[in-house]
Amino acid sequence: MTQPTPSRFPVPPVDSLPEDIRSRLLTVQEKSGFIPNVFLTLAFRPDEFRAFFAYHDALMDKDGGLTKAEREMIVVATSSANQCQYCVIAHGAILRIRAKNPLIADQIA
Structure with a gap:
């Protein structure tokens, strides 16, 4: 496993x-090839890490209604409106995979 880059946190x-x-x-690392720094920083406070992922899972892994790609579209649009480039890039990558469309994230952002 690679060492995380230096952080002020x-x-x-x-x-x-x-x-x-x-x-x-480790599951995230296996799927994506790395562990996002924001996840490592959240892990410093285990209760908050668990709460964040419980909320994430409740919204993003729910059965029925919107597809996973449609949910990522909402996250990319919201991230863009909030001017969070980190989230636009991260969720844009996920959206491109889920939508099987290399341009959709850029179009939405």
């Missing part, structure tokens, strides 16, 4: 984290 070693958080981070 505390970033705990993945090996020192509670098992549920370590497992979630």
Whole structure:
């Protein structure tokens, strides 16, 4: 596993984290090839990490209604409106994969 880049916020070693958080981070790394720094920073506070992902999962992994691609479209549009370039890029990448459309994230953002 690669070491995270230096951060002005505390970033705990993945090996020192509670098992549920370590497992979630390693799953993200397996799927994407890296662990986003924002996840590592959140992991410094396990209760907040768990709350964030519980909220994420409740919104993004829910059955019925919108597709996962449509949900990512909403996140990309909201991120753009909030001028959060980090989120536009991260969720735009996910949207391109889920929508199988290389231009859609740019069009929405």
